[in-house]
Amino acid sequence: MKNIVILISGGGSNMAAIVKTAQQEQWAQRHGACxxxxxxxxxxxxxxxxxxxxxxxxxxxxxxxxxxxEAFDAELAAVIDAHQPALVVLAGFMRILTPGFVAHYAGRLVNIHPSLLPAFTGLHTHQRAIDAGCKFAGVTVHQVTAELDVGPILDQAVVPVLPGDTAETLAARVLTQEHVIYPRAVRALVQKLPVA
Known part of the structure; x- marks a missing residue:
């Protein structure tokens, strides 16, 4: 079985979207993944x-x-590795990871970021897109590298920035697309990965 370990810090809505999609699409039977x-x-x-x-x-x-x-990341890796992960998915995990941790999971660590990367890395992406006068915003699934929010892009979705948008209304519109593309990107990855 290709095991997926998901890291969260809060509500875990993207994690829930991946779990629901995996169950609905029978990833275990179809792709040998869970x-x-x-x-x-x-x-x-x-x-x-x-x-x-x-x-x-x-x-x-x-x-x-x-x-x-470093001490936290070392213990985190031990907890993750107990599940023999084929893929480690960051879903609202609000920690900047050390280069050693990222290197340990090179090629099998993914993240979702609420902007159309390479634009607006880091925090406050929706307000920054509005302040810059962007007509479109969006979301990106990318592989994680040691540099924040710059890894290879796996999937993206575009969302219009509407007149009168606030960071909150734009974030809510982007979130609906996050729940579509993150499961899609994870599914595409597990189809390619060898069994751990």
Whole structure:
């Protein structure tokens, strides 16, 4: 089985979209792939409840309990590796990962970013798109590299920026597309990956 481990920090709506799509499209039977575990750095992350309800293993690793990013990432990798992941999916995991962690999962670590990369890397993407006068915004699924939000692009969706949009209204419109393209990109990856 090609195991997928998803990392979250909050509500986990993208994780939920991937889990639902995997079940609806029978990834286990069709592609030999399943979401094996959901890991969070926050014990109160709402997405953990969804994962448990769907019979998915969960783990919590509080980054505040570690003296350094490197120490946290080393333990995080140990937790992930216990599930023999073919793919590690960042779904609202609000931690900047160390180069060593990224290198450990090179080629099998993916992220979703709420802009049309390479535009608007980092935070506050929707407000920045509005402030720049963009007519379009969107979302990008990309492979993770040591440099923030610049890895190879796997999938994108375009969303119009409407007159009167706020960061919140634009974010909500982008989120609906995130829930479409992230499962699609993950499915395309697991179809290509060897069994771990």
């Amino acid at each position: 979401v094996a575990a959901v890991v969070s750095n926050k014990a109160d992350a709402q997405g953990l409840g969804f994962a448990r309800e769907h019979g998915i293993a969960t783990a919590v690793l509080d980054h505040k309990a570690f003296a350094s990013r």
